[in-house]
Amino acid sequence: MYRLTDEQIDYILDDIRRGGIGLEDLQYNLLDHICCILERDLKETDDFEVVYRRTVRQFYDRELGEIEQQTIHLSNIKNHYTMKKIMLASGILSAAAFIVGSIFKIFQMPGTIVFMFAAMMLMGLVFLPLMGITRASEKSIIPEKLVPLAAALTGSLFILSNVFALEQWPGRMGMWLLTVGSALFLLAPSYLYSGWQRADRQTIVLNTIILVGFASSLFFMIRIH
Amino acid sequence: MIFPPELIKGTFKTIVLKLLADNKKMYGYEMTQRVRELTSNRIQMTEGTLYPTLHALESEGLVTTETEYIGKRVRKYYSLSPSGKAKSKEKVKEFAEFVSTMQLLLDTNLKAI
Numbered sequence: 044m045y046r047l048t049d050e051q052i053d054y055i056l057d058d059i060r061r062g063g064i065g066l067e068d069l070q071y072n073l074l075d076h077i078c079c080i081l082e083r084d085l086k087e088t089d090d091f092e093v094v095y096r097r098t099v100r101q102f103y104d105r106e107l108g109e110i111e112q113q114t115i116h117l118s119n120i121k122n123h124y125t126m127k128k129i130m131l132a133s134g135i136l137s138a139a140a141f142i143v144g145s146i147f148k149i150f151q152m153p154g155t156i157v158f159m160f161a162a163m164m165l166m167g168l169v170f171l172p173l174m175g176i177t178r179a180s181e182k183s184i185i186p187e188k189l190v191p192l193a194a195a196l197t198g199s200l201f202i203l204s205n206v207f208a209l210e211q212w213p214g215r216m217g218m219w220l221l222t223v224g225s226a227l228f229l230l231a232p233s234y235l236y237s238g239w240q241r242a243d244r245q246t247i248v249l250n251t252i253i254l255v256g257f258a259s260s261l262f263f264m265i266r267i268h
Numbered sequence: 269m270i271f272p273p274e275l276i277k278g279t280f281k282t283i284v285l286k287l288l289a290d291n292k293k294m295y296g297y298e299m300t301q302r303v304r305e306l307t308s309n310r311i312q313m314t315e316g317t318l319y320p321t322l323h324a325l326e327s328e329g330l331v332t333t334e335t336e337y338i339g340k341r342v343r344k345y346y347s348l349s350p351s352g353k354a355k356s357k358e359k360v361k362e363f364a365e366f367v368s369t370m371q372l373l374l375d376t377n378l379k380a381i
Contacts, residue, residue, distance in 0.1 A: 052340045071342040072296055072319050078341055079297035102315045110316050117324035187335075241337055 045085040047078055055095065062099075063108025067181045073102070073110070123180055130173035137165035160206070167202035171195045186237040193230040200225055219265045226258035271311055280321045282363050283313065285348070285356035288331065293347040296322065322346060330355050 047055075056074050064070050080098050085091065103109050115124070144158030175195025179188040200222040207215035231254050238247030276283075287299055294302070296318055303313045325331045330352035336343045348356060 049340050066323075068344070069319055069323065072322075072344055073315065075295065075338075075341050075343050076297045076300075076315055076319075104316075110319060113316065113320040114323045117320045243340075 045082050045087065047082060047085075051091060052078065058095075058099070059107065063106060064111050066111055066114065069111055069114055073107075123177060126173050126177050130170055130177060133165050133169040133173065137162045137170055140165065163202050163206050167199045167206070171198045171202070186233060189233040190230075190237050193225065193233050197222060197225040197230045216265065219261070223258050223262045223265070226254060226261075231255050231258070269310060273314075273317075276311055277317075279363065280313065280317055281325065282359040283311075284318075284321055284325060284346075285330065285352065285359055288346060288348045289353065289356040289360075293334070293345040295343050295345050325352070 052074070055077055056070065059070050059073050059077075064073060077095070077098060081091075081095060084098070085094050099107065140158045140162035144155050144162060147153075147155040147158060172195055175192045178191035178195075182188045182191070200218065204215065204218040204222045206212075207218045231251050234254070235247060235251045238244065238251075241247060283303060284299065287294060287302060291302075296315070300313050300315070300318060303311055322331065326333060326346075329349055331346045332349045332352075334345050334347075336345065
């Protein structure tokens with residue numbers, strides 16, 4: 044039986060994404076299905092590209108993306124897309140506010156704090172929570188759902204801790220401790236656990252070490268009164 | 269003879285639920301092959317209809333999933349949830365009644381001819 048290489052698998056996954064399949068779950072379903080057919084049909088002497096194109100063409104009438112449209116139609120997950128649109132809009136607005144705020148800061152114009160404050164609040168209270176929810180809803184098993192939620196929570200807490208620190212609000216130390224706690228005891232373990240079965244385990248371990256290092260150094264910088 | 273898609277369009281959920289009722293867990297490719305095998309290729313469950321159906325069943329809570337990592341690939345296995353088991357029986361019964369009703373209708377019409 045023909046064995047697909049990692050490069051060929053990456054190529055297929057990229058092509059599925061380019062073909063208009065945005066739902067991660069559906070991407071991996073189609074990837075495995077195509078790989079099964081190719082490993083059954085391909086011979087060592089065959090041209091991979093030709094057989095691949097022929098195989099994937101059988102999946103649709105007009106374009107690959109119609110499978111996703113049909114999935115959305117049947118699963119009634121339109122709310123998911125509305126959330127994604129709001130997430131994207133808040134991300135763009137936050138970035139724009141940050142850029143304008145930065146320009147104001149460089150030219151020492153009044154109003155810097157307003158733009159920066161808006162950028163951070165949009166990022167921490169709208170963009171990141173929506174990103175966590177939409178990403179989690181695309182995952183099918185609980186440990187994998189937990190990672191985007193934990194990442195969004197940690198990111199939001201980090202941004203809010205900065206806002207608390209900048210504004211000198213009471214409870215800022217508590218916010219920093221919550222951020223560190225969320226990173227060390229929620230994000231790092233869930234990320235490590237969900238990634239443990241993957242082929243790129245070394246990258247997962249490395250990323251976890253970097254995350255733990257970052258959270259620990261943040262903890263050392265906090266002055267606990 | 270391969271049955272035209274418009275004839276089997278409304279039966280995909282029933283087919284998938286019955287497949288999962290007869291097999292503990294299955295993944296997508298396995299289902300398409302099983303259907304072809306059982307129907308001697310007369311019903312072809314295409315990928316474009318299978319995965320939307322599976323996602324719909326999952327969002328309705330009728331199937332549960334588990335994943336297996338095969339190198340860089342992720343294989344998703346589907347199995348029936350408790351409500352899916354009940355739904356499977358209901359759908360199969362409903363479809364059997366539909367077939368017998370159709371049979372009755374066609375027989376009556378044939379006698380008239």
